[in-house]
Amino acid sequence: MKKYKIKSIAYTMSIIVLIAFIIPFINPLTTQAFENSAHQNEITRLEVFNPDGTMEWVEGFEVNLEEPPLFAPFSTTNFELLKWSCNINHTCSNNCIGFNAVTAHDNSDSSKFVMTIMGDGFTQNQQNAFIAAATDVTINILSTYPFNLFKNDMNIYAIKVVSNQSGASKPTGSPNLIVDNYFGSTFNYYYDGVQRLLSPTKHSTVREVLNQYTPYYNAPMILVNHTEWGGSGGSYAVSSLTDGKEEIMVHELGHSVGKLGDEYWPSREIEYPNKTQNNNLNTNKWRNYIGINNIDIYRIKDDINWFIPHENCMMRNTSNPFCSVCASVLIDEMSKAGNFTPKQHTISYNANGGASTPVSQAKIHGINLTLTNNIPTAKYYTITYNAMGGSVSPSNKTYSCTFKNWNTNAAGTGVSFSRSGTYSANASTTLYAQWNNPTIGTLPTPTRTNYNFTGWYNTSAITGGTQITSATPVTANMTIYARWTPITRTVTFNANGGSVSPSSRTVNQGNAVGTLPIPTRSNYAYNGWFTASTGGSRISASTVINANTTYYARWTQITAISLTLQTNVSSSVRSSPYNDGSANLITTIPSGTRFSCKSRTVNYLGSTWYWYANAGGWIESGQLYVVNM
Numbered sequence: 001m002k003k004y005k006i007k008s009i010a011y012t013m014s015i016i017v018l019i020a021f022i023i024p025f026i027n028p029l030t031t032q033a034f035e036n037s038a039h040q041n042e043i044t045r046l047e048v049f050n051p052d053g054t055m056e057w058v059e060g061f062e063v064n065l066e067e068p069p070l071f072a073p074f075s076t077t078n079f080e081l082l083k084w085s086c087n088i089n090h091t092c093s094n095n096c097i098g099f100n101a102v103t104a105h106d107n108s109d110s111s112k113f114v115m116t117i118m119g120d121g122f123t124q125n126q127q128n129a130f131i132a133a134a135t136d137v138t139i140n141i142l143s144t145y146p147f148n149l150f151k152n153d154m155n156i157y158a159i160k161v162v163s164n165q166s167g168a169s170k171p172t173g174s175p176n177l178i179v180d181n182y183f184g185s186t187f188n189y190y191y192d193g194v195q196r197l198l199s200p201t202k203h204s205t206v207r208e209v210l211n212q213y214t215p216y217y218n219a220p221m222i223l224v225n226h227t228e229w230g231g232s233g234g235s236y237a238v239s240s241l242t243d244g245k246e247e248i249m250v251h252e253l254g255h256s257v258g259k260l261g262d263e264y265w266p267s268r269e270i271e272y273p274n275k276t277q278n279n280n281l282n283t284n285k286w287r288n289y290i291g292i293n294n295i296d297i298y299r300i301k302d303d304i305n306w307f308i309p310h311e312n313c314m315m316r317n318t319s320n321p322f323c324s325v326c327a328s329v330l331i332d333e334m335s336k337a338g339n340f341t342p343k344q345h346t347i348s349y350n351a352n353g354g355a356s357t358p359v360s361q362a363k364i365h366g367i368n369l370t371l372t373n374n375i376p377t378a379k380y381y382t383i384t385y386n387a388m389g390g391s392v393s394p395s396n397k398t399y400s401c402t403f404k405n406w407n408t409n410a411a412g413t414g415v416s417f418s419r420s421g422t423y424s425a426n427a428s429t430t431l432y433a434q435w436n437n438p439t440i441g442t443l444p445t446p447t448r449t450n451y452n453f454t455g456w457y458n459t460s461a462i463t464g465g466t467q468i469t470s471a472t473p474v475t476a477n478m479t480i481y482a483r484w485t486p487i488t489r490t491v492t493f494n495a496n497g498g499s500v501s502p503s504s505r506t507v508n509q510g511n512a513v514g515t516l517p518i519p520t521r522s523n524y525a526y527n528g529w530f531t532a533s534t535g536g537s538r539i540s541a542s543t544v545i546n547a548n549t550t551y552y553a554r555w556t557q558i559t560a561i562s563l564t565l566q567t568n569v570s571s572s573v574r575s576s577p578y579n580d581g582s583a584n585l586i587t588t589i590p591s592g593t594r595f596s597c598k599s600r601t602v603n604y605l606g607s608t609w610y611w612y613a614n615a616g617g618w619i620e621s622g623q624l625y626v627v628n629m
Contacts, residue, residue: 078182081105081213082131084138084156098135099158109216112155113334115141115253116214119160120200121167121181121225127160133223133241134158140246141253146327146426149365150334157214168198168226168240185224189232198230199238206236218337219256221249247318254315254322257337258330263316266306273329274315275300279307286325288368288424291415293324328426331365345428351376352410352433354403369423371431375403379435384479388460390448392482399474401435408432440472450510451484492550495519496533498526500553507545515541524555 082099083106106112117137119130138156141147147154161182169186170177172195179186184201188194200206200222210217220236223245231239237252239245254260261272271277278284279297286309289295293310300306308316310323322330344362347369351357354376363369379401385392406421408414410432417423417431443456459465460481468480487509493500498521507513516529516539529551530536539551 078162079209079213080127080160082158082160084158098138099131105157105214105216106155109155109214112216113150113153113219113337114214114217115154115156115219115221116210116217117156117158117221117223118183118206118209119158119223119225120183120185121163121165121179122161123164123166124162126166126225127162129225129241130160130223131158133245137221137223137246137249141250144250145321146331146365147250147253147334149331153334157217159209159213161209163225166225168224168230170195181224183222185222185238187226187228187230196228196230197232198224198226198240199232199234203235218334219253221252244318247314251314251318254326254330258326258333260315260326260329263300263308263310263313266300266303274313274323274326275306275308277305277307288422289325289328292425295324324425328424331426332367335365335367345426347371347423347428348430349376349406350410350430350432352379353435354379354401354433363423363426363428365426371406371417371419371421371423373420375419376433378402379433381437381474382477383440383474384477385444385446385456386460386479386481387446387448388482388484390446390451390453390482390484392444392446394444399438399440401437401474404434404436406431407434437473437475439470440468440474441470443468443470446482448482448484450487450508452487454483454485456480457483489545490548491545492548493517493519493529494533494550494552495521496553497521497555498524498553509546511545512542513539513545519553521553521555524557527554527556530554 081102081104083102084098085100105114115138117134119127119134122130138158141156142151142154163179163181165180167179168181169179169184170188171186172188182202183206185198186201187196187198189197189199189201206220206222210220222236222238224230224238224240226240227242228240229242229244231237231242231245231248233248233252233255235256237249237256239248255262259273261270261275263275273285276285281287281290281297284290284297284307286295289309290297295309297307298309298311300308309325310316312320313323313326314320315322315326345365346360347363348360349358349372356377358372358374358376361369361372381399381401382396383399384396385394403419405419406417408429408431412432412434416434446453456468457465458468458478458480462483488506489509490504491507491513492504493502493516495503496519498519500517500519502517505514519526528538530538530553531549531551533552536552538554
């Protein structure tokens, strides 16, 4: 290959003077963009794209194709500058032409994010094909997150570059094919058998065209007029017209704009925003994103030393979108490069039961936000005591909660953020205060006459529910209920020489003893139940029980009696015990009761029993007999 050589010291000095004069005027953004560009006869490293979306890096010596001297004049007939100006949303309808010719770059470029797409291997008659491919790439970029957030903050240019011949060189092909294209684009860039490694070789020429037409460029791209799969990444993104060119360009913007590293291979001891050797959850650079959109700390393939934030990101495979970490970095870098205010998100606060909610904050898209140091005033709960028929003091108690942290879910099941913590997600959200709930502590003891207190419960039912103890957390306003069991007493019935059933019973304290049992005793008349075996007081069914008690039966012994006919009723008198001839001799009468004998009723009046005979009875009709005690 022909090379340009310096033939004299005078010529050398003139070149040095020329460069020294020109360097101060070189756009600093442009200079920085090409710090890592390839140079002839040096070992360089380029990214190679595979048809399945995967990528790899290859190294080698560049192909040396003829290149004009640095900053040599070029004919404007070989170039035409076009600017994307479809509409404010940068989208095209069927009747819209996306790129329109302009005479010079826009004055707003210094405050915009500038993308420049150039063609190589397109002849004069093939420029429409270049613009069609550039349009496809542009539309894809503007519909890809996060670039779609900056539609109104971008200037996108296409530069028609006319080549003498169509296509790209294949220096190791059969036959060996060298194409006279403007930037010297060639397959198998390193002559090492990687045919799909497609790259320009005239790097200074590329820089010259960029400086001439879009000096404020941030993201240069080159489309090569060849349908065979090929492309590369480095200082600029390169792709053939194969399917997938749009994704290749988006991936390369990750490098040139976001300074992102590739996630499909370990770095050479170089840390990137999305690639690190630090897998510590507390200090890892994307720790604030962990748990959001599947962000975590993943190993790169089988490497034990290098880690990435996501297993399916554009920086690993061009068929994937950017992960949240890479998207955030891109947004941050685009905002800095364009010197404009990006999209903002609103971070609102909810006291979640507290008071004095902090004011909302505006988060710039892609820029980490330090959350407010202000916190709501304490959250309060009131516990009300229901004594359930008893009495208690106090009747309620108020508890205050202390602030714990913020959470994206009111119930605390989302992502937590500390006071003055870092919020990195690029989305509006509401953060809910989370509280440390106190325990209920010492509970009052209620009182109720004739009842024993058995505890506080969360239900007024006499059974079931959950018992409330001093360790119960206070999580809401709540009424708790006293639960009681009656105090029971044993009442014993002492038949006092007789017999009685039952001989005892259980009575709730404060209640009446109830129906009294009737005892029996031969030849004795029952006179009632008394509080003592002798003396004492007679009780009744309404007697109230307040202690364990024994009651005693009282008796009167029964003697023989005789029936005497009253003279004022009949003239006949019988003074001996009456016998009706059927062995029913009446000799005793149970004292204190009414009784029947042959269906005749005897009633006790005062100290005398009167027995009235009825017609048809065994005592003569109309006779009144007196039972003498």
